[in-house]
Amino acid sequence: MEKQITNTKVLVTGGAGFIGSHLVDSLLAKGNEVVCLDNFATGRRENLVSALTNPRFNLIEGDIRNRDVCRSALKNVKIVFHEAALGSVPRSIADPAESTSVNVAGFVNVLHAAVEAKVESFVYASSSSVYGDEEKLPKTEERIGTALSPYAVTKYTNELFGANFASVYGIKVTGLRYFNVFGPRQDPRGAYAAVIPRFVTALLRHESPVIFGDGTNSRDFTFVANVVSANMLAALREGSGHRVYNVAAGGRTNLNELFEALKEALVLRGVPCGDVEVKYAPGRAGDIPHSFADVSRAEEELGYRRLYDIKAGIREMVGYYMENYSNNE
Ligand SMILES: NC(=O)c1ccc[n+]([C@@H]2O[C@H](COP(=O)([O-])OP(=O)(O)OC[C@H]3O[C@@H](n4cnc5c(N)ncnc54)[C@H](O)[C@@H]3O)[C@@H](O)[C@H]2O)c1
Numbered sequence: 001m002e003k004q005i006t007n008t009k010v011l012v013t014g015g016a017g018f019i020g021s022h023l024v025d026s027l028l029a030k031g032n033e034v035v036c037l038d039n040f041a042t043g044r045r046e047n048l049v050s051a052l053t054n055p056r057f058n059l060i061e062g063d064i065r066n067r068d069v070c071r072s073a074l075k076n077v078k079i080v081f082h083e084a085a086l087g088s089v090p091r092s093i094a095d096p097a098e099s100t101s102v103n104v105a106g107f108v109n110v111l112h113a114a115v116e117a118k119v120e121s122f123v124y125a126s127s128s129s130v131y132g133d134e135e136k137l138p139k140t141e142e143r144i145g146t147a148l149s150p151y152a153v154t155k156y157t158n159e160l161f162g163a164n165f166a167s168v169y170g171i172k173v174t175g176l177r178y179f180n181v182f183g184p185r186q187d188p189r190g191a192y193a194a195v196i197p198r199f200v201t202a203l204l205r206h207e208s209p210v211i212f213g214d215g216t217n218s219r220d221f222t223f224v225a226n227v228v229s230a231n232m233l234a235a236l237r238e239g240s241g242h243r244v245y246n247v248a249a250g251g252r253t254n255l256n257e258l259f260e261a262l263k264e265a266l267v268l269r270g271v272p273c274g275d276v277e278v279k280y281a282p283g284r285a286g287d288i289p290h291s292f293a294d295v296s297r298a299e300e301e302l303g304y305r306r307l308y309d310i311k312a313g314i315r316e317m318v319g320y321y322m323e324n325y326s327n328n329e
Pocket residue numbers: 013014015016017018019020037038039040041042043044062063064065082083084085086087088102106125126127128177178179180181182187194
């Protein structure tokens with residue numbers, strides 16, 4: 001049985017975002033008191049509709065780069081789940097200074113406030129992007145290459161600070177290298193939207209989604225429930241110091257296969273998109289060609305088990321987009 005966090009005061013930064021809001025809901029369901037710190041840069045109030053009615057939930061609208069805000073968000077907090085960041089490789093290439101400011105300076109701010117508040121455990125979102133140009137598959141934690149984007153540098157820098165703070169201040173810090181997370185609430189809008197919500201909403205509009213490259217780039221697409229479970233296990237891990245773990249489904253799907261799988265799931269639900277074809281555009285700078293995780297370290301040390309493979313995750317997810325995006329945008 002999975003270890004549980006109960007009756008504990010926790011902070012989720014970025015709790016109004018896609019992954020953070022699922023963490024918030026799961027922590028509230030287990031009887032915890034949850035503080036969410038978010039400035040709504042990319043997060044949405046709709047993601048928190050159920051949390052906002054819960055008396056054990058406290059929303060602080062503020063920026064992780066503000067020290068006083070971080071200090072007040074951390075009062076009496078025992079566990080931190082740090083999700084707040086500016087995601088997206090292309091966003092970081094368009095504005096590296098802003099991604100670095102939020103993802104690095106903001107990270108250090110939250111981590112230092114967590115040291116001051118003497119939290120028991122600090123878990124943060126790293127990323128598979130830290131593997132950069134390392135070609136070996138599957139990716140194992142100890143072998144990383146050269147970063148291919150400013151975003152990847154920010155996430156790798158988090159890992160350096162995580163290890164440094166663990167040794168300088170004695171705080172227990174755990175980095176989770178998420179691999180292409182997907183699920184309900186992932187935002188399909190805007191230039192920096194992730195591939196799965198972009199494809200699903202295009203199919204719902206009976207439009208051709210765009211694949212950058214020839215569609216043979218592959219990813220280890222990971223349903224969000226796997227990520228929530230890994231966070232809980234990581235927060236309760238034995239030992240001290242800094243440790244990083246791959247969090248993934250441990251499968252490999254290329255973008256052409258992904259498109260077909262999404263189309264099939266929607267057709268099965270009665271969406272008339274069976275004849276939609278993809279469009280191809282030139283590959284994008286900063287994209288890793290293949291990403292596929294070895295999750296054995298998380299399995300052995302955290303007791304992590306994949307709860308959903310990609311197909312089961314897609315089945316769980318499509319209903320959300322059908323309900324929320326069938327008739328607009
Ligand atoms: N989604 C993925 O596939 C994936 C993969 C690897 C790593 N990650 C990491 O996981 C974390 C969560 O990602 P997500 O997909 O839920 O993204 P998201 O954009 O939905 O969530 C990020 C949240 O952080 C908030 N935020 C941004 N800047 C902030 C600031 N300065 N102060 C306070 N809040 C701020 C946003 O408003 C948003 O609610 C991020 O750290 C991201 O880099 C995500």
